[in-house]
Amino acid sequence: MADSPRSSEHLSSDVTRRSGPPELTSAQKLMVFVLSMTLFGLANIVTEVIPDLQVGPVTLKVSYLAFVPVVIAALFHPLYAALGAPLGEIVFVDLLMGDFSGIGELEGYLQMFLGIYVAGCLVRNPRSRAQLFAAGLTVVVIDKMLSAIVDIAKVWVGVDDAEFVPGLPQSILLLEGIGFAVALLISGLLFGALPAMALAPRLYGKIEPLLGMAPRDPRHPLPLAERGTGAFILLALFLSFVAMIAAFTSDIFGNFGVWEPDFIEQYGARFLWIGVSAALIVLVAAVVTVRFVAASRRGRAAQGRDTGTRSTAPEAPETPDTRAPEPRKTGAQNAGTRNAGTRNTGERE
Amino acid sequence: MRKERDGISVEWVKLELLRTAYATRGGMLAARDPRFVIGWYLIFAVVPWFTHNITVLAALFTVCAAAVVLSRVGPLILGLFVIGFVVESLYVLFAAWFFGGDLTTVLALVELTLKLATISLASMAAFVSLDPEKLSDGLLSLHAPAMLSFGVSYGYRMLPVLMEEFHTVVDGHRLRAAPLTDKGFLGWRAVVRTATTLVQAFYPLMLNTAKRTRTTVEALETKGFTYAAEHPDGRRIRLAHLRADRWDHLLIIGTLLLVAASFALGQAYPLHGGVR
Numbered sequence: 001m002a003d004s005p006r007s008s009e010h011l012s013s014d015v016t017r018r019s020g021p022p023e024l025t026s027a028q029k030l031m032v033f034v035l036s037m038t039l040f041g042l043a044n045i046v047t048e049v050i051p052d053l054q055v056g057p058v059t060l061k062v063s064y065l066a067f068v069p070v071v072i073a074a075l076f077h078p079l080y081a082a083l084g085a086p087l088g089e090i091v092f093v094d095l096l097m098g099d100f101s102g103i104g105e106l107e108g109y110l111q112m113f114l115g116i117y118v119a120g121c122l123v124r125n126p127r128s129r130a131q132l133f134a135a136g137l138t139v140v141v142i143d144k145m146l147s148a149i150v151d152i153a154k155v156w157v158g159v160d161d162a163e164f165v166p167g168l169p170q171s172i173l174l175l176e177g178i179g180f181a182v183a184l185l186i187s188g189l190l191f192g193a194l195p196a197m198a199l200a201p202r203l204y205g206k207i208e209p210l211l212g213m214a215p216r217d218p219r220h221p222l223p224l225a226e227r228g229t230g231a232f233i234l235l236a237l238f239l240s241f242v243a244m245i246a247a248f249t250s251d252i253f254g255n256f257g258v259w260e261p262d263f264i265e266q267y268g269a270r271f272l273w274i275g276v277s278a279a280l281i282v283l284v285a286a287v288v289t290v291r292f293v294a295a296s297r298r299g300r301a302a303q304g305r306d307t308g309t310r311s312t313a314p315e316a317p318e319t320p321d322t323r324a325p326e327p328r329k330t331g332a333q334n335a336g337t338r339n340a341g342t343r344n345t346g347e348r349e
Numbered sequence: 350m351r352k353e354r355d356g357i358s359v360e361w362v363k364l365e366l367l368r369t370a371y372a373t374r375g376g377m378l379a380a381r382d383p384r385f386v387i388g389w390y391l392i393f394a395v396v397p398w399f400t401h402n403i404t405v406l407a408a409l410f411t412v413c414a415a416a417v418v419l420s421r422v423g424p425l426i427l428g429l430f431v432i433g434f435v436v437e438s439l440y441v442l443f444a445a446w447f448f449g450g451d452l453t454t455v456l457a458l459v460e461l462t463l464k465l466a467t468i469s470l471a472s473m474a475a476f477v478s479l480d481p482e483k484l485s486d487g488l489l490s491l492h493a494p495a496m497l498s499f500g501v502s503y504g505y506r507m508l509p510v511l512m513e514e515f516h517t518v519v520d521g522h523r524l525r526a527a528p529l530t531d532k533g534f535l536g537w538r539a540v541v542r543t544a545t546t547l548v549q550a551f552y553p554l555m556l557n558t559a560k561r562t563r564t565t566v567e568a569l570e571t572k573g574f575t576y577a578a579e580h581p582d583g584r585r586i587r588l589a590h591l592r593a594d595r596w597d598h599l600l601i602i603g604t605l606l607l608v609a610a611s612f613a614l615g616q617a618y619p620l621h622g623g624v625r
Contacts, residue, residue: 027567031566034562037504038507039554045366045512046515065547096369096508097366097369101476102468159401159457165453167447168445168457171450172441191544198548203555210559
């Protein structure tokens with residue numbers, strides 16, 4: 001590590017920076033990440049224990065304690081809080097309790113990540129209760145809205161011509177709507193917005209020094225504009241790809257449905273087509289994967305060779321996801337923060 | 350009566366959770382290379398979406414159910430899964446009937462349920478028996494972010510400490526609070542009290558965890574943790590223990606044969622859901 005966790009803490013306002021709070025060191029990013037992961041994981045274990053209440057078709061249950069990630073995202077950097085929290089759910093509840101559901105986890109991670117990130121960006125002043133209220137609801141709205149869309153997409157893709165099956169679209173929509181409303185009320189309002197409004201202002205200024213950071217200053221908001229757009233474009237691209245693939249596959253299946261009557265006498269034909277197209281898809285996927293892996297191997301090897309020559313290693317990003325939107329520190333900036341840090345180390349605790 | 354039940358239940362739940370997390374797991378897939386187990390799971394996660402033929406889906410479902418039995422999935426998880434699926438399908442069925450569905454609706458629902466159930470069973474068979482750290486190594490070798498594997502290791506070690514601490518904090522709250530004189534209609538006062546205690550318990554917990562996190566992360570970074578996680582050499586050393594033997598290859602080949610057999614069966618006896 002080029003810089004110790006203490007080096008750039010308390011970049012006080014006398015350091016002339018036009019906008020934004022002090023940059024986090026990589027250790028501090030890791031701290032926010034781990035804190036968010038641990039707390040949300042624990043909160044999820046607690047929710048696992050809370051029993052559900054079944055009233056007719058409506059299940060009254062606490063999906064998650066949304067106030068925990070909201071508070072962390074409001075007080076610290078939203079990006080690292082948002083990256084950590086859903087991982088906590090996966091690690092603590094799904095992996096340790098043996099409930100890991102493979103690809104489904106990825107979908108849940110992305111939904112939750114987006115929800116917490118947007119909610120954390122909404123909060124500019126962690127003491128403003130109105131902003132915390134909005135953030136608490138936003139997490140659940142985004143997460144549950146996306147999951148409802150995914151559920152409906154599953155029905156649409158999974159069932160042949162689902163929109164023509166009598167009664168199916170309405171009933172799925174009805175159940176999803178009920179689930180959404182219940183989640184918004186219980187997880188969003190009672191265990192999201194209201195506790196966040198109570199806790200975040202009380203923790204503000206107390207919890208940040210424990211991680212060696214300055215509290216978020218409303219006068220120096222996070223430079224989310226440029227950072228946010230980068231991440232957001234990436235995410236939008238990814239989501240539209242997913243949507244495209246979903247639409248594409250359902251198109252394929254639709255076509256098979258149309259073709260089928262022509263081939264119904266030729267017994268092997270349909271089977272053959274499915275087999276060939278499946279093999280083709282797998283082949284294309286395999287080729288793309290191998291190329292990607294090979295490219296990244298080459299990249300890593302190059303990186304490995306580089307490291308010897310690099311005099312000041314720039315901060316290493318925690319995850320590949322964060323790499324893109326992250327503005328790299330230049331050497332000069334690094335030196336500047338280190339100087340500023342040494343002046344102020346006496347302030348800490 | 351209340352005292353007894355509380356004393357038993359909280360302690361019992363805690364122990365039960367820890368047992369679920371740390372019990373030694375075994376079974377068919379537990380000894381296999383995690384990368385091949387993930388591959389095995391992916392086959393069953395992808396294939397069901399390629400067909401609308403209920404016979405094929407039923408055959409795939411049977412294969413996955415057999416795998417679940419061979420993987421010795423616990424009765425608790427299996428029971429929750431079965432109840433969840435039955436209840437969910439009943440509600441959709443009821444709602445569909447309410448909106449005027451008929452036999453095609455039922456068949457469509459059977460198709461959907463079979464698809465989702467097959468995928469869930471496959472994930473249970475693959476991941477319940479697998480040791481979490483092994484699974485995270487497998488994911489790491491498939492180029493998952495290094496943070497995932499760190500999270501698993503960290504969570505695996507911190508879980509008992511965290512649960513103990515949470516329990517202590519909640520007990521402290523209960524000791525300091527006056528007991529409820531009146532539980533209210535349907536015990537709503539007790540529910541509100543529990544919920545507020547839960548939320549309030551997170552205040553000290555967040556502060557304590559923040560402190561502990563800083564200690565951990567500083568200790569890790571002193572040893573160059575982030576750098577080692579990103580560096581190819583560190584990755585290679587960590588993943589060196591992953592080795593595939595011929596049983597792993599046999600697993601994948603056998604699975605592919607079974608999938609092919611399912612499709613052949615579906616070809617011989619086709620049964621279609623949806624609108625023809």
